[in-house]
Amino acid sequence: MKDPRLVPPTLVDAVNELARSSSLGFTFARADGTERHMPFSEIREEARRRGAHFASRGLVKGDRLAIVVPDPDEFVLSFLGAIFAGVVPVPMVPQLSFKNVETYHDTVAHIAEASGAKMLLTTEATRPYVEPATSRIEGLAKSPGGGIMTVADLSAPISGEPNVSIGGDDLCFLQFTSGSTSKPKGVVVTHGNLAWNSQSFMVHGLEKDSSFDKGVSWLPLFHDMGLIGFVIGPLFTNIPVVFLPTASFVRNPRIWLDTIHKHRGTITYAPNFAYQLVSKRLKEKDVESWDLSCMRRTGCGAEPIQARTLREFADKLRPAKFDPASFIPSYGMAEATLAITFTPLGKGIRSDRIDPKDREDAKATPSDAPEAHELVNCGRPFPDHEVAIVDEEGNRLPDRKVGEIVTRGPSVCQGYYQEPELTAAAFKDGWLHTGDLGYTVDGEVFVCGRLKDLIIVRGRNFYPNDLEWVVSELPGVRRGNVVAFSVDGDGGEELVICAEAFQSEALGLTDAITQAILGHFSLNVYKVVVVPQGTLPRTSSGKAQRRKTRQMFLAGQLAQAQRVQGAVEEPSPTA
Numbered sequence: 001m002k003d004p005r006l007v008p009p010t011l012v013d014a015v016n017e018l019a020r021s022s023s024l025g026f027t028f029a030r031a032d033g034t035e036r037h038m039p040f041s042e043i044r045e046e047a048r049r050r051g052a053h054f055a056s057r058g059l060v061k062g063d064r065l066a067i068v069v070p071d072p073d074e075f076v077l078s079f080l081g082a083i084f085a086g087v088v089p090v091p092m093v094p095q096l097s098f099k100n101v102e103t104y105h106d107t108v109a110h111i112a113e114a115s116g117a118k119m120l121l122t123t124e125a126t127r128p129y130v131e132p133a134t135s136r137i138e139g140l141a142k143s144p145g146g147g148i149m150t151v152a153d154l155s156a157p158i159s160g161e162p163n164v165s166i167g168g169d170d171l172c173f174l175q176f177t178s179g180s181t182s183k184p185k186g187v188v189v190t191h192g193n194l195a196w197n198s199q200s201f202m203v204h205g206l207e208k209d210s211s212f213d214k215g216v217s218w219l220p221l222f223h224d225m226g227l228i229g230f231v232i233g234p235l236f237t238n239i240p241v242v243f244l245p246t247a248s249f250v251r252n253p254r255i256w257l258d259t260i261h262k263h264r265g266t267i268t269y270a271p272n273f274a275y276q277l278v279s280k281r282l283k284e285k286d287v288e289s290w291d292l293s294c295m296r297r298t299g300c301g302a303e304p305i306q307a308r309t310l311r312e313f314a315d316k317l318r319p320a321k322f323d324p325a326s327f328i329p330s331y332g333m334a335e336a337t338l339a340i341t342f343t344p345l346g347k348g349i350r351s352d353r354i355d356p357k358d359r360e361d362a363k364a365t366p367s368d369a370p371e372a373h374e375l376v377n378c379g380r381p382f383p384d385h386e387v388a389i390v391d392e393e394g395n396r397l398p399d400r401k402v403g404e405i406v407t408r409g410p411s412v413c414q415g416y417y418q419e420p421e422l423t424a425a426a427f428k429d430g431w432l433h434t435g436d437l438g439y440t441v442d443g444e445v446f447v448c449g450r451l452k453d454l455i456i457v458r459g460r461n462f463y464p465n466d467l468e469w470v471v472s473e474l475p476g477v478r479r480g481n482v483v484a485f486s487v488d489g490d491g492g493e494e495l496v497i498c499a500e501a502f503q504s505e506a507l508g509l510t511d512a513i514t515q516a517i518l519g520h521f522s523l524n525v526y527k528v529v530v531v532p533q534g535t536l537p538r539t540s541s542g543k544a545q546r547r548k549t550r551q552m553f554l555a556g557q558l559a560q561a562q563r564v565q566g567a568v569e570e571p572s573p574t575a
Helices: 011-021 040-056 072-084 101-115 127-134 151-155 191-205 224-237 246-251 254-263 272-281 307-316 420-426 464-472 509-521 546-554
Strands: 025-029 035-039 064-068 088-091 117-122 148-150 171-176 186-190 215-217 241-243 267-270 297-300 327-332 339-342 351-354 373-376 386-390 403-408 431-441 444-450 455-457 460-462 477-489 492-501 527-531
Touching: 011 040, 011 072, 011 191, 011 224, 025 040, 025 072, 035 040, 040 072, 040 151, 064 072, 064 101, 072 088, 072 151, 072 171, 072 224, 072 241, 088 101, 101 117, 101 127, 101 171, 101 186, 117 127, 127 148, 148 151, 171 191, 186 191, 191 224, 191 327, 191 339, 215 224, 215 254, 224 241, 224 267, 246 254, 254 267, 254 272, 272 307, 272 477, 307 327, 307 373, 339 444, 373 444, 386 431, 420 431, 444 464, 455 477, 455 492, 460 464, 464 477, 464 492, 464 509, 477 546, 492 509, 492 546, 509 527
Parallel strands: 025 241, 064 088, 064 117, 088 171, 117 148, 215 241, 215 267, 267 297, 297 327, 492 527
Antiparallel strands: 025 035, 171 186, 327 339, 351 373, 386 403, 403 431, 431 444, 455 460, 477 492
């Protein structure tokens, strides 16, 4: 396998090179509106200093460090400090409230135990939420002080610097999957994987130009799109980035676009739901003062992409000179480091409308009928990488035949950490079996949904995304907050639809949802459950957890929204 030609071989080499040759850096915006700018040279020195702290605590090359740090600057500096010391970071989602804290403790304990973490780094603010879980983690319990430290401990003066030899085949960090279909699994990400994928999406995909490009991101850094897409990729390719706290975006989505306007951001990325949130929340007066003509690379990925959502976003921001041709629908996953396919620059949204009846038979037949399903083109793989569609026996399928998406190339990771059976099931003969269903047209990829989520009712195949999107468009339903799955019934598999709605708008939605599914798919719904806002479970990265929703439904743990406007009654569990 040849080495990447345009980026350094390891993340340590990349940061060292930037410290010597670049005047650029990262800017960290805080919740109070202040900013902290750090040139790459300063980032390198602080990372080396923190690496020395980790070494002084007895951590050596290959040891795992769990990181639960919500502040972007503290996270980035600590993550890089671990890398310089040869320590393997294990990013984890932080929690800042006691809501569902027991479930959070389970997640922390699982990831820390599965990774074999010897130390957990957090902040004083988040310590109360993670510390109760540490007693359940064998590696931490045996460490001095319970194996927990805070970023405040890293501020003390320290002498010496880490002196560790690191190569492209060395493990860089463990990226735990978000757990939308199962318990989180630790993906083994090497420095070489990161070098290849960074070159792929930053150089070949985005065609980065360090003379004027600047990233703006609010994405959580414990997730691969935020961490690799806006920290690691830019470090390999000399691109400055402005980081916003994720919580600031959630509270006020306009801060994302305010920051792009202020800093003249050219590269940004977000999941589909973020574009939908902006379209819903922004008022016309909000965009009057913006000039967003600087947005030359507006990416979308990490969850199913809806063409309508992106079009609505573009329409909303037209007065601010937003160019819809800047959209870059993409496809990727943690097991392939990050990105697998990108659409060509300047093409914007391209979609395929297909016959829903033929789709049940795993065919993607073009259709102009009103009931046709629209899927967004996610582009083609990068140089030195390959994508194919295969059937259940592993045979390659031709264009417009739906099957499992598989990929291979130097960005594909080595497997799951200390999970040989799961690794063998997903990584076969050099190919990563993604578990996603899709098809190709002239080498470009269209994603249909998850293989394990496929709903089969009386011999007919249905994709949950299709059902959920139809229900999401109904008045009263919170768009994007619908989950479809099947359960065993008297006559075989039966369809269940769960949808979030405002309490005052629940009346009549059961019939509306039933009729919408019947009209679009000629499919009867076994049961509709209308639940209050915020009820349906999601992963830390915002993806719907269909399996967990199904488990909650079967256990009678889904509370129904009130069905009569103005009535005061306790939500009752659904049978």
